[in-house]
Amino acid sequence: MMHCRGNxxxxxxxxxxxxxxxxxxxVVGIRQVNMT
Structure with a gap:
């Protein structure tokens, strides 16, 4: 792969x-805050 050649x-x-x-x-953390 070209993008992995350096490393x-x-x-x-x-x-x-x-x-x-x-x-x-x-995202889950934000949902839990909004639900409480």
Missing amino acids: PKFNFHKHMIRALEDDFKQ
């Missing part, structure tokens, strides 16, 4: 999953 240890999939999990936690 072969960088795991793009793991990075994306982590970013999505962080976004999901923020």
Whole structure:
């Protein structure tokens, strides 16, 4: 893959999953605050 050539240890999939999990936690946290 072209974008990983500079850093072969960088795991793009793991990075994306982590970013999505962080976004999901923020959305759920906002929902819980609004429900109470």
